[in-house]
Amino acid sequence: MNLSKESRPEKISGLLGFGVLTTGVTAISFAAILIKLCKAPALSIAAYRMVIAAVLFLLVFLFRRQTLLKNLTSRQILLIVIAGFFLAVHFSLWISSLEYTSVASSVVLVTTNPLFVAIGSILFLKEHVNYLIVLAIFFTISGAVIIGVQDFHIGSSQLFGDVLALLAAIGGSGYLLTGRILRRSLDAFRYATLVYTISAVFLIFLILGTHSPVTGFRQIDYLYLLLLALVPQMIGHTSINWSLRFLSASFVAVAILGEPIGATLLAYFILHENVTWIKVLGAAFIILGILIGVKGESKLQF
8 A cells, every 4th residue: 555655656757757748749740731831942941940849938037037157167168169069050951951841751751860870879879779779770771862863853952851840850969969078067958948049059050151032921820839838849849848848758759759650640530631551651760760760779778
């Protein structure tokens, strides 16, 4: 009886964490759909998403009357700038990929970042390789090739979109690897506020440099841009980060793989995008590879 009483709070915390994580994964699944529905240019969408999110985080930080830059070392500032740069690269390339390829292909390929994080951990954080990482690389590359060959037969633009999505995954991996170092000394909210703000600055300079429009969109597009910042970014990513308080990082990383499934289903019903069995096979290979990679990375850490 005592054991049951003691374990009850843990069960409640676990259920709460699982519920919040489910909300987060559902929220991020809407990102690709909102981007497809919005007719603004890709770089403008990326900039609006990050600027709105950064402003909202900054407002909360100011409301708390906390000092954003207090006690930051020069090394931390450099890493924050690097993380913001990688995040800007990730969003600009991924959102651009959706102009050329399907939601299914883009979202599946961009979620290969856990594998790239595992590889980056080996190369840059000097962690040791094991057979699971090698096996994960094999399955993930095989899945990417299957999707790429399928899209190549559809058209070269589809393949170009697939390449952009993979490059976006690499950018996202750089962001996560840098964040892994920063999170040792910064709390999650302060870290997110700083990195979102730096990323927004990079994207602002990017759209100014490329002369991408910042106004003149359809009225509905502004709604999509706001929803993109609120739902996938604020609700989605914040919920996922918060769930790490109650759930293991490996479990959360695996759960995020629900995004391609959710996004593909939403694209089928909302955008009427067809999904071929070849792409399902490629996605299965990639998801299997990432699952193995997450397992391999957890073995490297413990």
